[in-house]
Amino acid sequence: MASSVSESDSIKTSTPSLKRSRIRVVGKIRGFKDQEQGLLKNSSNPWISVQKPNGESSDHVTLSLTVQSNSRKECYEIDYCYEQGEGNDLIFMREVKPLICEVFGGRNASLLTFGARGSGKTFAIQGFNGSPGLAELAISEIISLAEEGGRAVSISCYAIHHDHAYDLLDPKHPDISVLEDGRGNVKLKGLSQVPVKSVLEFCRLYLNEHSVRKPSQKNAIELPRRSHRGLTIYVSSPDGGSQFVGKMNFVDLAGYEDIRRKISDGPNITESAKINKSLYAIQNVIHALNANEGHVPYRESKVTRMLQDSMRRTNRILTLVCLNPYFCQDTMYVVNLACRSRQGINRGFTNSGKQTKSLMMQSSKTSGAIGTHSTTMKKKLNSLIRVPERKPTSTTLKMRGRLLFDEVNHLSSSKQVTSLSDVSSSIQAQEEEKVVEDNSLPDTSSAIDAQEEDSRISDVSSLATPLEEKSDTIAQKSDTIALEDAKPTSLVEKDTFQYIEESHSEVTSRINSSTKGQEIVKENHYSLLSEGESLSVSAKIQEVSNALKALYYSTPTCVKVAQEKDNSSLSEVCTKHNSSLSEVPTDILEPKTPVAEQKTIFKENTEVTNICSPWETYSVRNAGMKKSLVQEYLKFLNSASKEELKRLKGIGEKRAMHILQRREESPEPFKDLDDLKGVGLSAKQIKGLIKSAAGELFS
């Protein structure tokens, strides 16, 4: 790994003629920073090694990661791995150029950088100090191809923080909403598209407005450093988009950071948890696409929602897994996640001295079962990861089938995995699993994806979804545009929420000061008109019931966690190892095994509660159930149709009308139970309603 060659030394210009799968997972070991040179460059014992069976023509390579404290080795198979001496130029030639060809052939392509903090994700996309990043190299190629073929090029830049998307090219109107029509076509309302004609123009827009290193004075949005940052390059016909050809996405994902470890440069545990959750969501989507699963969980995160139309069908996805050149527990975890998403069937194995273990993850498609894992696999997992037993429910089983990152988090660890750091990872993933919304109906588009996978495109326009076509379809008012906030839980629901645009195809061009005369094209506004019924009441109640039962049967995480204190330590689970990966670690240690303490539960990430008796356990759970029930009830009132509302006890025609009227005034009028007083219900009646809802739950 520790090649001392400078990146520019190893520029190769050939594009290998390898048969490429549409989804690739490729590694990149970060080069050393100046201050790391002396410390780590000459390390005789690199922690990452790459085995390439056929050199650079290998269609897969094996990454071996060594835990230096105990010499345990974890091995993962990925499509390729670029070493330290290999730079952006080479990655561009071998990985990005083929994607650009696809874009000009009518497909969409996405490059996602995925890694721990400080692993070189931004460096890969944006470059640094005169060394161009993949985005700049790509735009140069795209512009010259566009000129040859008489195409126009435009870009959009956005950031996603706390699951909200912001337009970076139009800081005065930064909000972006994701809209979806009945056919699953996604429209990003509020996202600017700015034409670019030269690399210089691009750099001025992208690096000045987008780069965290060179924040523009004019950028009105003060986004935190830790956010996902996206760039989309559109190729269209010269008149500015009357015929959309394809687009290329670059997404610099925020760094993964284990929230159980000490965070030295930021106390925001919620931020890290959200980032990690969205990273899991992305990997879940990639896995589902790879495995041709019926349901692709795009809705689990804003990033996947925004990239939905670029990820599905025959489009291309490249995950660039950025690897820290020194031992980093978070990098191990990231590699584990990324590899699991690589194929429907994936391998991770451990080589701890004499023992080699190989575990297979089977897709639900191949196993034919609800769950993702085969019985053998489950048995193996049970012996590997000792998590507290949890009574399975239909929901939890189904969720296991959906999510990659539950018990299998550390499946490639050695047979003797007993450390609580591993166990608590599983628990953490299980907790995440509970939060994730589970869409039970299959995504038909995925079935189409599977069918279309191998079909070549003869007519570019038939594959691409022209923006204009979208507008026209909307203009017919027969199409449905589902507002994302409605978050339909299934196709049935999606199709029954009807939205009609107010002013359908008005595309506004604005000259924004920040773009110095560049034309900005923004999407239009759509308003909501609800018709028809959403998911049936019984299905919704069943959903609530399942969620609450899962909550009830779940076992608290028995890990001793210190309370968050004044920007300081987050957890006693952590090791002394400083996880600020942008700094050179002075002591490179594996995290210590966390201390298990039976009487402590981890509540809402930061709060520590001591549970002494079964009664207290019961009370805590009971309170949680009540809270969830109330929230689900309010959610129902905020979204159900009139007929559905009338099926609730205590709500007749008049009250249902009143509720709908309140919803017209505000999209979410019922935020707590007291808001129901506004529709003429007394406190006693409200209590009665909740009681009867609870009664239905266990009937």
Ligand SMILES: Nc1ncnc2c1ncn2[C@@H]1O[C@H](COP(=O)(O)OP(=O)(O)OP(=O)(O)O)[C@@H](O)[C@H]1O
């Ligand atoms: N190939 C490389 N050669 C030399 N230095 C590099 C290389 N890649 C990254 N670096 C340096 O490492 C540091 C971290 O890189 P970068 O900011 O790209 O990481 P990141 O993964 O985007 O971090 P974060 O998740 O915190 O945003 C930077 O100082 C960068 O200049």
